[in-house]
Amino acid sequence: MNARDRRKSGNPAVRAAAERQVAAGDQPRITWRNWLGGARLRTLPLAFAPVAAGAGVAHMVQGFSLPLTLLALAVAVLLQIGVNYANDYSDGVRGTDEFRLGPARLTGSGLVDPRRVLVTALVFFGLAAVAGLAAVIMSERWWFLALGVLAILAAWFYTGGKRPYGYAGLGEVMVFIFFGLVATVGTVYLQTDVQTQEAWFAGAGVGFFAVAVLVVNNLRDIPTDRLAGKRTLAVRMGDRASRVLYIVCVLLPFAVPAVFGLVNPGLVLVWLVLLVVAPCILIVITAKTPRELILVLQLTSLAALAYGVLLGVGFAF
DSSP: OOHHHHTTOSOHHHHHHHHHHHHTTSOOOOOHHHHHHHHTGGGTHHHHHHHHHHHHHHHHTTOOOHHHHHHHHHHHHHHHHHHHHHHHHHHHHHTGGGGOOSSOOTTTTTSSOHHHHHHHHHHHHHHHHHHHHHHHHHHTOTTHHHHHHHHHHHHHTTTOSSSOGGGGTOHHHHHHIIIIIIHHHHHHHTTOOOOOHHHHHHHHHHHHHHHHHHHHHHHHTHHHHHHHTOOOHHHHHOHHHHHHHHHHHHHGGGHHHHHHTTTOGGGGGGGGGHHHHHHHHHHHHHOOSHHHHHHHHHHHHHHHHHHHHHHHHHHHO
16 A cells, blocks of 8 residues: 555554655655664663662572573563554554654654554564563573563553553553562562562662653653643643652652661662762752753663662672
């Protein structure tokens, strides 16, 4: 089907793509940079952080396995990229991105046929499943198969399906669970049978940082999400309360080094993350433009990565 035929499609994103292609004389304008942008690489620190923290806890109880840690990292990164492409597809076909400010998305901008974006998302979900299956076979922890299915379903239904939970203000809850507790504790239990409270505290700390990233992202998008009918937690709470929630979420993780610092002196390094967090808090309090909040989003992602790595190092050594 050529671009002119696709202009009659019932899918608004397909029609938008076709209109742009016809306007450009049917010359494709998509490049590898567009696809790289769709992967949203700046969100990948949220995949690294829980695995780093979990690996440190596993090392603390003498259960660390480099191959299993690398497989856990592969699952987390591939799943994160799959989520990003799935969100691009789902938001695009719903028409949500028509109101969005910032860099153009693949589907919503009409640069790419939505089906290609969907297939790309499914490929990354499939690769994550393969890495997860390899980890399960190596560790013989077969119950992780069910956990993997839940993680993929949670990734898809964030913005996919008839009633996406991300549109109902539940995104932060699921991010805390899957990018905090599940990813961190899962990394530990994939490698050892030792039950340890440090894994859960570390998972909570990393999870709060992941929530903070989502909160500031949705804080920036409050005006456009309202227009699109996307009822995120930030839309429901409002601007001021969302700023307060962000501050709470980036400060709560430091309860972990405060609680375990006497037993694990290496955790003193985690306090260095405050050097990044403090400016973020100041900007969030005073920010008046989306550009300022985008800077906070980037810095918070880096803070989350530093927190996860330093937490892992502190527990391990």
